[in-house]
Amino acid sequence: MVVKIDGKSLTIEEVIKVARHGAALEIVPEALKKVKVARDFVEKKVEEGAVIYGLTTGFGKLADVVIEKSETENLQRNLILSHACAMGRPLPVEVVRAAMVLRINALSRGNSGICPNTLLSLVDMVNKGVHPQVPEKGSLGASGDLAPLAHIMLVLIGEGTAEYKGEIMTGKEAMEKAGIKPVVLSSKEGLALINGTQIMTAIGVNVLYDALKLSKTADIVMAMTGEALNTVTKAFDHKVQKLRGHQGQIDSAENIRKLLKGSENAKDIQPKKLQDPYSLRCTPQVHGATKDAISYVFEKVTLEINAVTDNPIIFPEEEEVISGGNFHGQPMALAFDFLKIAISELGDISERRAERLINPQLSEGLPPFLTKKSGVCSGFMIAQYSAASMVSENKIYAHPASVDSIPSSGNQEDHVSMGTTAARTAQMILDNTQKVLAIELFSACQGVYLRGETGLSPALKKVYDKVRERVEPVEDDVLMHTPMVIIDEMIKKGQILEAAEEVTGPLK
Secondary structure, three states, X not given: OEEEEOOOOOOHHHHHHHHHHOOEEEEOHHHHHHHHHHHHHHHHXXXXXXXXXXXXXXXXXXXXXXXXXXXXXXXXXXXXHHHOOOEEXXXXXXXXXXXXXXXXXHHOOOOOOOOHHHHXXXXXXXXXXXXXXXXXXXXXXXXXXXXXXXXXXXXXXXXXXXXXXXXXXXXXXXXXXXXXXXXXXXXXXXHHHHOOOHHHHHHHHHHHHHHHHHHHHHHHHHHHHHHHOOOXXXXXXXXXXXXXXXXXXXXXXXXXXXXXXXXXXXXXXXXOEOOOOHHHHOHHHHHHHHHHHHHHHHHHHHHHOOOOOOOOEEEOOOOEEEOOOOOOOHHHHHHHHHHXXXXXXXXXXXXXXXXXXXXXXOXXXXXXXXXXXXXXXXXXXXXXXXXXXXXXXXXXXOOOHHHOOOOEOOOOEOOOOOHHHHHXXXXXXXXXXXXXXXXXXXXXXXXXXXXXXXXXXXXXXXXXXXXXXXXXXXXXXXXXXXXHHHHHHHHHOOHHXXXXXXXXXXXX
């Protein structure tokens, strides 16, 4: 499996193939030609003694310090060493690989002035599995993701630490074992390698990809709750959704109708109630709004992964070098803050449905806390506590990172995006929401069990059976943590979604 890189047509799905599934990279010849043209222009300007930011000057507040030609290699190496200031736990390999492919794609546009061989060495690192250790904290999200990207490039120059074939070792060792010669950076290269939005975008791409799946899984989980609580399906009629017109709402309702088709429990008319509470009846409106938000973020991220985001930018055909602000992460910061809120709402409404399942005043005749032995057994009582805790935590993480800014570099860089923080907190919200939906699904399956496991739609019978392959119904109190973790893993791996789609076909 090989992903072709040309700098302008990379897809989110291709990034995931490289990041998670080990796909190799190959830069197309036309892109390499453009890279060489830009590099030749840079070398020409250096030979002429031109004063150009990042080529022959210092960085940030030190931009007015002119660097002698003999010091250009030291300038670029020092940039990587001094900027590798990130802290915290290492980012997951899938994020590091995503960041590397995104940086490679941006450099392949031919507007950064990097040497072709340096770029190809970065490609070799991806293809041979040299994964730099990149601490997760330290980016302001303007001047790009300087600190974490510098940790990637440390390994490129034979410094830092890396994971290679499951072992952590020095960057020098990893490069030697992979048969890749460390790079000696020339003028402009250090800045070209670290001045971009690729860390925040790499984290965000992974979150976005999983959020797409989770928005469909949330419809499945709600439908299982609908089976357990005898939901009134008329609320999901396509005529209702069409009148409002929001595509996400229309898609979510269509999913739910497909999932509940053939159910004897969830029906258009229920003899004992006219309508359901909002957490059931308004699911298309809530889940659909999240789908629409995800669609917006998908569009913005697709633009960003094919953008040139460093500084200065080389325009060899016009013989220009322009210092601009494409490294500023605000477009991603706002998008990922929006994504955070959208994902958190899937958890918010899910927890309310879980509460209805366990509360005897709301559960349509199910035993209190979903146990036959209420009193002696607490059943699912505290599972709902856990869901409520994570929903509350999400409210803190959902606070927008993009509204904050701290000046840096002697106040030269006086407004920053905090986009990497937005992406990191989006990942935290995603994880919590997956767990909350796991708790709802666990509870809904218990409700179905207590109803007698009859009358399920074909799609939800498939899902129910999939859960029961690994999680038994709860008779007496058990260690609840274990089945909750199992179902969380099933959701994360896409197993719940796959089970449903065996019957429904692709959900939206």
